[in-house]
Amino acid sequence: MALTMLAPVFKVEREESRCIKCGVCVQQCANEVHHLDNGWMWTNDEECVACQRCVSLCPAQALAIKEYPLSFRVNSHWTPATIREIYAQADSGGVLLAGMGNPRSYKSYFDHLLLNASQVTNPSIDPLREPMELNTSLGNKTGSSELSEKPLISLRLPIMFSAMSFGSVSLNVHKSLSRAAYAMGTLWNTGEGGLHPDLFSYKDNAVVQVASGRFGVHPAYLENSAVIEIKIGQGAKPGIGGHLPGAKVSEEVARTRMIPAWSDAISPAPHHDIYSIEDLAQLIETLKVATGYKKPIAVKVAAVHNISAIASGVVRAGADILAIDGFRGATGAAPMRIRDHVGIPIEIALAQVDSRLRDEGIRQQVSLVAAGGIRNSADVVKAIALGADAVYIATAALIALGCHLCQMCFTGKCNWGIATTRPDLSRRLNPEVGAKRAQNLLQAWEHEIKEIMGAMGINAIDSLRGNRLMLRGIGLGPEELKILGVKAAGEEG
Amino acid sequence: MKITAIPDYCLGCGLCRIYCAAAHDGFQGNVLRAFKHGSPLPRINLINWQGLTYFNVCRHCQDAPCINACISGAMQRDENGRVYVDNSRCVSCYTCILVCPFGHPQVSRERPGILKCDLCRESNREPACLKHCPNEAIIWDEESGPTGSAKNKVHGE
Numbered sequence: 001m002a003l004t005m006l007a008p009v010f011k012v013e014r015e016e017s018r019c020i021k022c023g024v025c026v027q028q029c030a031n032e033v034h035h036l037d038n039g040w041m042w043t044n045d046e047e048c049v050a051c052q053r054c055v056s057l058c059p060a061q062a063l064a065i066k067e068y069p070l071s072f073r074v075n076s077h078w079t080p081a082t083i084r085e086i087y088a089q090a091d092s093g094g095v096l097l098a099g100m101g102n103p104r105s106y107k108s109y110f111d112h113l114l115l116n117a118s119q120v121t122n123p124s125i126d127p128l129r130e131p132m133e134l135n136t137s138l139g140n141k142t143g144s145s146e147l148s149e150k151p152l153i154s155l156r157l158p159i160m161f162s163a164m165s166f167g168s169v170s171l172n173v174h175k176s177l178s179r180a181a182y183a184m185g186t187l188w189n190t191g192e193g194g195l196h197p198d199l200f201s202y203k204d205n206a207v208v209q210v211a212s213g214r215f216g217v218h219p220a221y222l223e224n225s226a227v228i229e230i231k232i233g234q235g236a237k238p239g240i241g242g243h244l245p246g247a248k249v250s251e252e253v254a255r256t257r258m259i260p261a262w263s264d265a266i267s268p269a270p271h272h273d274i275y276s277i278e279d280l281a282q283l284i285e286t287l288k289v290a291t292g293y294k295k296p297i298a299v300k301v302a303a304v305h306n307i308s309a310i311a312s313g314v315v316r317a318g319a320d321i322l323a324i325d326g327f328r329g330a331t332g333a334a335p336m337r338i339r340d341h342v343g344i345p346i347e348i349a350l351a352q353v354d355s356r357l358r359d360e361g362i363r364q365q366v367s368l369v370a371a372g373g374i375r376n377s378a379d380v381v382k383a384i385a386l387g388a389d390a391v392y393i394a395t396a397a398l399i400a401l402g403c404h405l406c407q408m409c410f411t412g413k414c415n416w417g418i419a420t421t422r423p424d425l426s427r428r429l430n431p432e433v434g435a436k437r438a439q440n441l442l443q444a445w446e447h448e449i450k451e452i453m454g455a456m457g458i459n460a461i462d463s464l465r466g467n468r469l470m471l472r473g474i475g476l477g478p479e480e481l482k483i484l485g486v487k488a489a490g491e492e493g
Numbered sequence: 494m495k496i497t498a499i500p501d502y503c504l505g506c507g508l509c510r511i512y513c514a515a516a517h518d519g520f521q522g523n524v525l526r527a528f529k530h531g532s533p534l535p536r537i538n539l540i541n542w543q544g545l546t547y548f549n550v551c552r553h554c555q556d557a558p559c560i561n562a563c564i565s566g567a568m569q570r571d572e573n574g575r576v577y578v579d580n581s582r583c584v585s586c587y588t589c590i591l592v593c594p595f596g597h598p599q600v601s602r603e604r605p606g607i608l609k610c611d612l613c614r615e616s617n618r619e620p621a622c623l624k625h626c627p628n629e630a631i632i633w634d635e636e637s638g639p640t641g642s643a644k645n646k647v648h649g650e
Binding site: 017018020022023024027028056057059060423424427428429430432433 | 499501502503504505506507508511512515524525528529541544625627628629630
């Protein structure tokens, strides 16, 4: 092959005075960056993805991963990443793949919203001494709760784990998240890859997805769930289907998905039976009938330009829960241009949808779930104040399990045992450890949310929901403030 | 009283061996000092074979063949049930190596002496391997626990 012109992106620096040549880095790197030949350590920097596995495990702290020293003349239009992408496409002639969420430096509206607190005129509340209610109900709230056809799901806190399919992530990720969700009284989501029989016992905490590929959808799947979610779109790749490479479709993944092993699992871009709101209404009704009207039906859509009209249609089609995934939402694999350039921020979509549904008088018929780039408990509080009933977290949950955001999920060589189905790699995530860490994260956020609410003088999350007076915009223009429905910092009211 | 590794979650990374070596021979857990300035010797044998791992460590048997067979009284049991070797009394006859049904004791570079797991009794802390396993795959044996006594699996009890 001719010269590839691709220079390494990262450089592995090994401090020889510290390296003890134990070989842990060699054994742990699935990308085969580290080599130990007769006492000589050398690295193949080209393969390094900066997942930090070797750095974290090195017992001598001898390793550091650095950006490869400047290799192109400084140019703020043709950045090194842009040049590398062109080289890669000139080599392969293919679509660039990417993993995780949109990493570009678009404005984060969460970072331009500030929260309120009580001073003198109304008392703040100490969450350690007074009760603080985070209980959240999801579903259609227009009926009486005794009527079974409008079932409600109760969560201990307004944070759920978002959809990640078995196949895109290892079974140990599902085991970790399901156990954590059970321990914390919240929900986890199977994604579109079916529910492994080992996890049927976590059915009361499971959201099962029905996506365009219909992988692993069968009566027991629908029955063993708390909520059924129809996945229309995903924030990382709105309008795009899914593609799980055959190399990740192990025997077990194949059984769970009900497809042949080692074959590519392709979810079509649209549901082939949904071409209108009326078609969606039919599928919602079908799923309700199939499960005896016992479970709320959720519909997940990506945040796109006319999201409020779409949301209105989805609610009118009978969805009990509407999950909106913003453009920061992550994925195991998406075309890079789609991930980086399609969709709108969740903050904007959420505010728009909440306002539209209120204006139309149908807000009570649905619970809104915000997803896509929720990084911490302050983001959760801001999302709820903008109108969400609850939020979905996935990237944050994976980070809790060890993900270092190297964004190479699509290779199936995840050194942290997360986005892989290779047995030697997936065993690196002990579900005992994973469940504990995911649970710790939720517990920590629960404490923080209570603190923030207490400072505001609010003792129930219901009083915060859609309460945009608790928010003030900073560094936002009049149009943005109008869309978000918040006042500027300094405005009274 | 014994430790074991859950094969499903053992990575085969070998950190247990490194921290084991640094925990003994007076290195007090300092990996750099142990490996840069000493000749540390791990007490654990870890076998990596075709993606499978076998963590071979002392069972601290209740009726320990090594103690029974030791000709010089070097192999002993302490008040907590830990089987350890007093190398000052060892004569390097290697009978313990011969009789151990698990192949745990190893020939030491230093003679006289053998290498075997003593559950870090010198430091009186949590065993170094268990403490440093990155995946918490090394655990106290469920049946015995950190304070219980191991059942004698050797003689089929």
